[in-house]
Amino acid sequence: MAPRTDYTGQNCSVARALEVVGERWTLLILRDAFYGVRRFGDFASHLEIPRAVLSSRLRTLVEEEVLARVPGPSGHDEYELTEKGTSLWTVVRELMAWGDRYYSPGGPRRILLHAADDGVLDEMGRCGGCGELVAPADTVITPGPGIAGEPPLENPLAAAFREPRRVLRPIRPELA
Amino acid sequence: MAPRTDYTGQNCSVARALEVVGERWTLLILRDAFYGVRRFGDFASHLEIPRAVLSSRLRTLVEEEVLARVPGPSGHDEYELTEKGTSLWTVVRELMAWGDRYYSPGGPRRILLHAADDGVLDEMGRCGGCGELVAPADTVITPGPGIAGEPPLENPLAAAFREPRRVLRPIRPELA
DNA sequence: GCTGTTAGTTCGTTCAATGAACTGCTGCTC
DNA sequence: GAGCAGCAGTTCATTGAACGAACTAACAGC
DSSP states (O other): OOTTTOOTTOOSHHHHHHHHHOSTTHHHHHHHHHHTOOSHHHHHHHHTOOHHHHHHHHHHHHHTTSEEEEEOTTSSEEEEEOHHHHTTHHHHHHHHHHHHHHHOTTSOSEEEEETTTOOBBOTTSBBTTTOOBOOGGGEEEEEOGGGTTOOOOSSHHHHHTTSOEETTOOOOGGGO | OOTTTOOTTOOSHHHHHHHHHOSTTHHHHHHHHHHTOOSHHHHHHHHTOOHHHHHHHHHHHHHTTSEEEEEOTTSSEEEEEOHHHHTTHHHHHHHHHHHHHHHOTTSOSEEEEETTTOOBBOTTSBBTTTOOBOOGGGEEEEEOGGGTTOOOOSSHHHHHTTSOEETTOOOOGGGO
């Protein structure tokens, strides 16, 4: 790997992980993937990321088997989280919890619920109802108090993220 | 914040968190801070980061109150994790666990222990002995099987990280 | 085939990272 | 208290990545 992406000689799993997911935009792409975004154009329009950068990041993530490129129902390929990618959920969740805690004065912007019993998840991802650790596929993201009163969004994809959504379930903007 | 650092319009706590800690090098600086690194020169020599970038990152982290600049025993100021910074431990730990799982074929490079009872922590930070959630200050990092057999390190700071170390305890290379 | 939409690539510009050299402060020693 | 040594940061020229607008290619539906 070339100068800018790597942290050679760090000899550390944090550095190795960051070589894969630590570049600018990458964790936001993965966040969107957990939200159900799967298509190139949806990532591009929601993130407002330069298409060349998105193309490069998706290629890297597919090479690293964090995402898989699979045929989609529309005839175009889609990008799907692999098991390896899905296991980054805890990282995304912890970053969200930290951002909510320190940068959202009105309270959390998102509340995570256990789909099975509607229990609220704590910052560790444990269900306040049944006490279980909840996998991302069993998690529902709902708007929290920190997001109330904000103006509605023009972007249909961004607007869909204001509704309760099951994590990992593919989103189709035309179906939102 | 200017073009490169921010993710304006993301309306999301993950994006907000990444504006603060998502820049290149920042999470590695924080990892070192958890390891006990507190001085400018120690960060610079261990990370092999350009000094100008380190200076810029430390300034940002102090402004955001992730680190605090405090007078050190040597007469020089030191950089210390605040409570806000310490609460990023889970993010660093999850990244380390992910890197260990997928990029360390010989097993984890680091094992985390509960200082109170030497119980091994699972990937969630729970002690396998007493079952408690272990705070970073009560955690000991020890070399794991994934790091065995690697050549010893020239850099005295890097070498010190191959020894068991209490998280957050200040490291002085001359005392290592 | 023609039209519109989606998925990328190309390319000139802008801005951050790099690394080496330099400045200035701290503390020590004589 | 002058001189010396090491530490903390800044400066600056160079390199390389991000940006964004425009372009090309592929497929879908008619």
